[in-house]
Amino acid sequence: MVSSKSRAVDIRRLLLSFLLLAAGAAGSGQVHYSVPEEAKHGTFVGRIAQDLGLEVAELVPRLFRVASKGRGDLLEVNLQNGILFVNSRIDREELCGRNAECSIHLEVIVDRPLQVFHVEVEVKDINDNPPIFPMAVKTIRFHESRLLDSRFPLEGASDADIGVNALLSYKLSSSEFFFLDVQTNDELSQSLSLVLRKSLDREETAEVNLLLVATDGGKPELTGTVQLLIKVLDVNDNEPTFDQSVYKVQLLENTANGTLVIKLNSSDADEGSNSEIMYSFSSDVPPTITTKFKIDPSSGEIRTKGQLDYEEMKSYEIQVIAYDNGTPSMSGHCKITVKLVDINDNTPEISITSLSLPIPEDAPLGTVIALITVSDRDTGANGQVICTLNLHNPFKLVSTFKNYYSLVLDSSLDRERVANYEVIVTARDRGSPSLSATASVSVDVADVNDNAPTFAQPEYTVFVKENNPPGCHIFTVSARDADAQENALVSYSLVERRVGERALSSYVSVHAESGKVYALQPLDHEELELLQFQVSARDAGVPPLGSNVTLQVFVLDENDNAPALLPPGPGGVAGAVSQLVARSVGAGHVVAKVRAVDADSGYNAWLSYELQAAAGAARSPFRVGLYTGEISTTRALDEADAPRQRLLVLVKDHGEPALTATATVLLSLEDSGQAPKASSRASTGAAGAEAALVDVNVYLIVAICAVSSLFVLTLLLYTALRCSAPPSEGACRPGKPRLVCSSAVGSWSYSQQRRQRVCSGEGPPKTDLMAFSPSLPAGPISADGEEHPDVDADIPAIVSNF
Incomplete structure (x- = not known):
């Protein structure tokens, strides 16, 4: 039957296993085992896979492995059952010396996914080292005059084990003269003294042989021995004595040279020279003592000599002898333990x-x-x-x-x-x-060539007045390359293409180094309104990188074309109009029309008509439409009017300065006696004029609709191309409408600049279509007080070449 104590132990073990499993699953805790040193091969240490929360079946697939810093062969894991066992001999003293704690740190690594666990295996000490004395035989000299209870310090034994296994007890063989006095300084440090219990007489007993046995506290016990050979001297009866047998001193490692460590004080009961005490280090102290410390023979002061270094030596044990000047000299002994305290005096x-x-x-x-x-x-x-x-x-x-x-x-x-x-x-x-x-x-x-030259903008708009001088500088392109040295050395060149029948290079050129763009010949707005091309920038890297920029060069119109008069009809002469007019026509009747065009555009092509009055002549019964060029009557004609009317019409554009042309209109007035013929001619002329006017209106409406449709279609195609891809070479773009005024007091309308000749230059030149809705002066007022507007006041003035 299981006792309650066994159950409690099992419960504690289960709780410990649960905690270890939780820590192992987190991947950051530690699993702790213990194993005695000198354990045989195959000794069970722990179920490491279970304690780390791992399945035994996944150890091999997950590449379970154990790494130990310099101790990889001491412990091993059976991958078939997940048990950690002893693989080779473990010697705790070899691993950790006399340190109180001794552990083997294992790093357990599993992959897929990666986990790292830390396992600590504590090596338990066993009593496998016997106590050892510094020497097998120690000779001690005692004067026969030594007083009872005189003490002689003995070196104790040392045990490589720790804890109770290194806890030593001493036993001295039976003697009538001496007994052993053991004083415990701290947990593991003891001071041994051989104490005289009976006076010695050299003549009776010259030597005494004793056996000192040291026994540790292990199970089973181990022992060590030293033979004590005591020689009795027949001289000075009193030896110098110290007030302490062991002195403990702590010094900082940065203690200055010559610092007092301790001042020894010993006394001698003798008198005279037998009580004069001198001090010296023991003859068997190592050189490390004499190089770091010095003792004053007279005062017993021990001082530092040179610099102390904790990293070089952590502690010193100094054996000091105090001897008197008696014959033979007698001596006393003490031990000074100097422990250095480390300070942070070394920088990394x-x-x-x-x-x-x-x-x-x-x-x-x-x-x-x-x-x-x-x-x-x-x-x-x-x-x-x-x-x-x-x-x-x-x-x-x-x-x-x-x-x-x-x-x-x-x-x-x-x-x-x-x-x-x-x-x-x-x-x-x-x-x-x-x-x-x-x-x-x-x-x-x-640097690597990973940056192409870049322009500040994807495209630039340049305005150049027509009739520029050949070779003039019109713009400078500049690309920046963020790379260095040759990777940032940029050169420029034109992206060659055709402009109509000519090459682009016949119009413009670009300087390879500066990026300056030059116009090689005078540009003509009437021939080419927009020149669109690309300039390439390329660096000198390997491989070279480059980019392009688009230049839109708009050729601005100048007023370099005067209005040109058109003939009134087949066989007519430009600038001269001859017309028969019946005297019976009323006010506002259109009797003739002057037609003119201007090769310029915009304001420079906006024409106005004025009737030039002859000097000294009476007020003419005719007037001309300001923007239509139509000549109409201002009143009813009468017999007082001259039968031959010569009208001089001045045609003027709105350029700066304005250019003009003059048209002569000859009107023949038919009197009432020739009414039938004149009426016939007049009606024929009027009918012809009206028919011609109707035909012109029909053509104009068709032309306006066609041009408007073409403009809308071009605008849609341009927008689609701009949204889907970069502008291709030779693409024509609609210009921005320019706002013009039809008259000083009239309405505003838009004039769409010509774009059908942009870029390609193919086909005959076509001018733009400008439609104005002028506000004409009011017509004459009739007798009934009503105002008669001009017959063609609402007909737009059309200037077009088709």
Whole structure:
């Protein structure tokens, strides 16, 4: 039957296993086992797979492996059952010396997914080392005059084990003269003294042989022995004595040279020269004592000699002899234990090697740039070093081994943004106060040709007046390349194409280095309104990179064309109009029309008509439409009017300066006696004029509709091309409408500039269509008081070449 105590133990074990499993599943806890040293091969240590929360079946597929720092062969894991067992002999004293704690740290790694666990196996001490004395036989000299209870210090035994296994007890063989006095200083330190219990008489007993046995506290017990050979001297009866047999002193390692360590005080009960005491180090002290300490033979002061260094030696044990001047001289002994206290007096040291510089800006992530080694000569927290980098740089430190790091690339580089990084490595220890050291690495980023030349805008609009001088500079393109050296050396060239029947290079050129664009010949607005082309910028990298920019060169119109008069009909002469007019026509009747066109555009092609009055002539019964050119009567004709009317019409454009043309209109008035014929001719002329006017209106309406449809279609195609792809060579673009005024008091309308001749230059030249809705002066007022408007006041003035 299981006892309650066994149940409690089982419950505690289950709880411990549960906690270990939880810690293992998190991937950050520790599993702790213990195993006695000297355990045989195959000794069970623990169910490591179960305790880490891993299935035994997944150990092999997940690449379960165990790594130990320099102790990889001591422990092993059976992958078939997940049990950790002893693989080879474990000697705790070899592993950890006399340290109170001794553990083997295992790092358990499984992949898919990656998990890392830390396992600590504590090595339990067993009593496998017997006590050992410094020597097998020790000779001790006692004067026969020594008083009872006189003491002689003995060196104790040492045991390589720890804890109770190193807890020694001593036993001295039976003697009538001596007994052993053991005084415990601390947990494991004891002072042994051989005490005289009976006076010695050299004549009776010259030597005494004793056996000192040291027994440890292990199970089973182990022992060590030393033979004590006591020689009795027949001289000076009193020896110098110290007030303490062991002195303990602590010194900071930065103690100055010559600092007093301790002043020994011993006394001798004798008188005269037998009580004069001198001090010296024991003859068997090592050189490390004599090089670091000195003793004053007279005063017994022990002082430092030179500089102490905790990293060189952590503690010193100094054996001191005090001897008197008696014959023979008698001596006393004491031991001074000097423990050095470590201070954080060593800054970390940084070593940077194997630099791979400069680093190309297209280097992949993880590229190793430098190897960094840090060290600190201090111990404990004073010697634990943390290595960091300065902020805002694309690198990181990767720990490859204890105090070994790799400086690797952590994010992408861009030389155009940052061309050099000053990487500062800081190593800081955990001392108080903390000490740190820095080292800097200048990392230059090498340029690669990864940036094409770029223009500030995808396209530029340039305005050039027509009739420019040949070779004039019209614009400068400039592209910037963010790369360096030859990768940023930009050259310019035209993207050659055809403009109508001619090559683009016959119109413009670009300087390869400066990017200046020149017009090679005078441009004519009437021939070419818009010249659109591309300039290419290319760098000198390998391979070269380039980009294009579009230039739209608008040729601005100048008033370089005077109005041109058109003949009134077949067989007519331009600038002369001859017409028969019946005297019976009423006011507002159209009797003739002057037609003119202007090869310019916009304001420069906007024509107005004025009737020039002859000097001294009476008021003419005719007037001309300001924008229509139609000549109409202002009143009813009568007999007083001359039968021959010669009208001079001035045609003027709105350019600066304005250009003009003059048209002569001859009107023959038929009197009432010839009414039938005149009426016939007049009616025929009027009918012909009306028919011609109707035909012209029909043609004009058709032309306006056709041009408007063509404009809308062109606008839609242009918008679609702009949204879907970059503008192609030779693409025609509609110009921005220009707002013009039809008269000083009239309405505003838009004049769409000509675009059908842009870019290609193919086909006959076509002028634009301008429609105005002028506000004409009011017509004459009739007798009934009503105003008679002009017959063609609402007919738009059309200026067109078809």
